Amino acid sequence: MKHSLTRNLKIKINSRSLSPADINSLEQWENEGGMTNSQVMFLASLSPLRKGEIFEVTGGDIHFENGQLYYEAEINILALP
Numbered sequence: 001m002k003h004s005l006t007r008n009l010k011i012k013i014n015s016r017s018l019s020p021a022d023i024n025s026l027e028q029w030e031n032e033g034g035m036t037n038s039q040v041m042f043l044a045s046l047s048p049l050r051k052g053e054i055f056e057v058t059g060g061d062i063h064f065e066n067g068q069l070y071y072e073a074e075i076n077i078l079a080l081p
Contacts, residue, residue, distance in 0.1 A: 005077040006058075013062070013069040019076065023069065031064060051080025 049055070060073035 007049075007055075007075050007077065009073045009075050010069045011073065013071055026069070027064065049063075050081055052079075053077055054079040 054073040055077050057073045057075050060071055062069065062071050064070070
């Protein structure tokens with residue numbers, strides 16, 4: 001029987017790669033009903049990824065936290081080192 005582990009992976013986005021208009025659009029989207037920071041659950045009890053783990057991304061969202069832009073991806077661990 002094959003088991004997969006599901007985790008959330010939080011990736012900081014370099015905001016210099018986005019224009020100010022892009023950032024304003026994302027902030028406006030959150031303010032008008034997009035996913036808010038309080039709705040995002042981080043699984044702090046899970047250890048971070050380790051070298052050699054193989055995973056697939058099954059979903060994700062871009063959001064702001066403490067003035068920083070992040071992409072939070074939901075991943076399934078397919079293989080452990």
